[in-house]
Amino acid sequence: MKTLFVAPTRNGVGLSSTALGLARSLERQGVRVAFLKPIAQTHEAGTDDSVHFARTLLHTHTPDPVPLSVAEDLLSQGQIEQLMEDVITLARQVVAGTGSGAEVLVAEGLALSDRNVYAGTLNAALARNLEAEVVLVSSLTGMTAATLADELEIAAQAYRRSDGSGLAGYLLNFAPRDLDFGGLMAELRTRSRVLASGEIPLLGVVAQNAALSEVRTLDVARHLGAEVLHEGDAALRRVTGTVVTGRAVRNMAHLLTPGALVVTSGDREDVVMAASLAHLSGVPLAGLLFTSNSEPEESIERLCRAALTSSLPVLKVPTNSYLTASQLSRLGGRVPHDDLERMERTLDYIADRVDVVPLGTRLRADTSGTERRLPPSAFRYELIQKARAANKRIVLPEGDEPRTVRAAIRCAEKGIARCVLLASPERVRFIAEGQGLTLPDGLEIIDPEGIRARYVEPLVELRKSKGLTAPMAEAQLEDNVVLGTLMLALGEVDGLVSGAVHTTANTVRPALQLIKTAPGSKIVSSVFFMLMPEQVLVYGDAAINPNPNAEELADIAIQSAGSAAAFGITPRIAMLSYSTGESGAGEDVEKVKAATALVHERRPDLMVDGPLQYDAASVASVGLQKAPGSPVAGRATVFIFPDLNTGNTTYKAVQRSAGVVAVGPMLQGLRKPVNDLSRGALVDDIVYTIALTAIQATQQPG
Known part of the structure; x- marks a missing residue:
């Protein structure tokens, strides 16, 4: 496992947030990351700030650091070797505790202050003993190019190994908004040999952002x-x-x-x-x-x-x-432990501005040739990037619902999708202003009262075989979900998201009537993307089909595998049951066996096994014991539940008990993408569902 040691060049560089932001940036690239704070930053009782946020936001198995009082006692007694041994023990605990084969360990050094004059020397010793490549962090606050060049040269000398290695790159924090980046870099290269030679590449420049300091x-x-x-x-x-x-x-x-x-x-x-x-x-x-x-x-x-x-x-x-x-x-900038939202935004802001590509040659040896385990942050990052590239028009029938308005504004601002709100423009403006928001120019709002009439004839034409008349069509079009679904059926929009205030039936029924199933699909099903601490898993079906038979269960498995692959997850399908292999019998077990055989027959290219119990599918040691030789047991990424009762209960139990984010449900098998929301959906849930829908639209040309 490669170790990156994040070290400050001086006081007040934003060390902790930068170290955690670097870890998040690596995760987004599919790198499995562990985190370590070798020595506590302060004498305060309780969990160190960096350790707390690494555990809660990065979901790493991070041990408590060596207490600062212990470290200072050892240093005062000349026992630095003992201190280094204690730190190496912590590093080994990190490796053993990850259980998932972390590829990179991000270790955060001590921030420099007037109190810890020993920190610079100690950081160099820590980096050396951890056999780490060093990422230097500096600040542009009150700095001239000449001073910064000298600072980086001195730091490089302190951390460079005897063979010339040891420097991975440097990051610049708190850049002014009007920074002349080109001029700064030109002067730095003129004044600094280490920068001019390219020995220490620039990994990012993070601009000042007052919003991140809002308490x-x-x-x-x-x-x-x-x-x-x-x-x-x-x-x-x-x-x-x-x-x-x-x-x-x-x-x-x-x-x-x-x-x-x-x-x-x-x-x-x-x-x-x-x-x-x-x-x-x-x-x-x-x-x-x-x-x-x-x-x-x-x-x-x-x-x-x-x-x-x-x-x-x-x-x-x-x-x-x-x-x-x-x-x-005098209220300081330190983020309280219970303000996870602020630190989450800070980490994302830094990760957005960190370029880990220059680290590639140092990390490639550890990451090449291995199957990717997609972590949650990487999944979310790629989701947004793919949605932006898709540039799809998504209709939101619940156009004046406050969470939906906020989500649409965010999508417009971030370029995630071209959202269409079906609502009175005056009502939407009122809702936005009440939340202190401004409607962006690119956000489209259509008053349904002004367009319903022109959709009566197309609806009658689509449903004439069912005896639909014009008055009946007019009545149905009073429902904005029906109106939005018809817009999708006619190709005027690329996808639909609803359900913040409507039931699943209200969202799905018009889709089944007007959109129909995709070619080759006999059933409409759903998946949730479960953002587990270490990777994203796919659960299907947990929202639509109450009691699928063996053939339907096989269809759900094949659809879910396709959805997993489309979003960067290698599908290893576990057909779940209360029994593993031949250990049990009964009608429910036989259904899962038959469904597994059908998947093998229809898609021999897919890795699938069943029946498997959940622990046999998800835990390597249990899978090895209960299903030795299985390509799926202990490594499953796609979990197919035998019925809706089991699937819905399990996803909600995992979501609520383990604090896992569940993105979805994403519907599968329709000719065009329609997706349902939970009525308890948060704004982020709606944003991610819109992104999912936009990506689906690229895969379902209709």
Whole structure:
């Protein structure tokens, strides 16, 4: 396993987020990554920040680091070799704990500070003892090209091995938005031999992004030790700016924007009422913070109660407005352990700007010739990239549903798909403004009231064999799902996503009537992409068919294998049952046996085995014991459940109990792509389903 040691060149370079972002970038390339923080960064009790986020967001088997107090004691006693032995033991635990054959270990060094003057020398020793290639991290904050060149030269000398190896590349953080990149690189190469020679390649330049520093109202309350008068959405709302009220409302009302934290004394009734009115008008303020232990008097509180007792966080502190603002300015950039959303966005932002291609020659020896296990981050990344390349037009019948509006905006901004919202444009604008969002120019909104009439005749023509009349067609087209499905049938859009407020039957029934099954498909089924900690698995069918017979089960298996392959997952199909091989008998087991035989007969190119119990299919040691010689046991990537009861229960149990993201259900077997959402779908779920649909549209020309 190759080790990359991420080391800072000076203080304040954003070391932890960069190390984790590098790990995510490697994962996106299909590289199996492990993470290690050899020595704790601080003396604080509890889990180290990097270790916590590696476990929760990268899902790595990361051991606790050597406590900083222990490391300092060993260093003070001259026992650096003992410290290195302890670190090597941790590295071996990482390798043993992964269980999946990690190819790259990303190890994060100690961040430099005034407190740990020994950190630079210790980092060099750690890199050497871990036999690591070093990735240097520097910052462009307040740096000239000359200073940066000297800094990188000194660091290169510290980490270069005697044979000249040891340097994998360098990353530059906190670049100003107006950076003259070409000029900077030209001057660096002029001043630095190590950069001019190409010995240490540039792996990325990460620009400053104020949005990544936005704290939650909850973090403000913790930092100030504030009394929480009303919690509201304190754990969800983020502070984009602070409004300290010293002026009349007419002079500061324009500052009451989404994310504003209003700091005021409770006796400023005009400010309290203005903030309350802004909140009730749909402006998602970060919160209302009363200073000097003050609160609004009773009549004002009663007048504003609808706002002060809803989702608007309301806090109180004993300090005056000036001291409170001063304390707020000292709120650090450290991400709290429970703010996973912020760190997730930070890692994605860094990973988007890291280029691991220059590391290829160092990593290729470890990754070539092996079957790829697609990790969740790589799956999501490739999903978005493929959807962008597809550039498909996807209709969303639930066009004024708030989550759907937000998802459509995100898809437009990221170029994931050309979404079409079926809804009143005025209603969509109202929904967007209420969430503090702006509708992008590229987002298409079609008022169904203005177009229904022209679809009556095409619907009658499609359903004339069923005796459909014009009045009946008009009535059916009142349902936006039917309208959107007809648009898809006529080729006006490339796919449809619905289900945020509709049932599966409401979404699937019009598709079966108007879209029909694809050539060669006898059944419509579904799969979920289960984003397990180490790889993505495919579960089918967990949403559509209650009790498929053997022939239908075989069709589901073949369809699911095709879906897996289409999204970069090597299909190894496990036909699941309560029995493995010949160990059990019964009608249900015989059905799975017959279905397995049919898959072998119809698609001899596919790796399939069954009946297999879930543990025999998924756990290597159990598979070796229960089904020795099986090409699937212990290595399955596609799990075919014998009935809907089993499939739906299992996917939800795994999703909820293990905290696994389930993308889908994605429907299979239709002539054109129609996909259903869970009514509890999050915005991200909708975005990924839209991306899935766009990619399907490239595979189903209709």
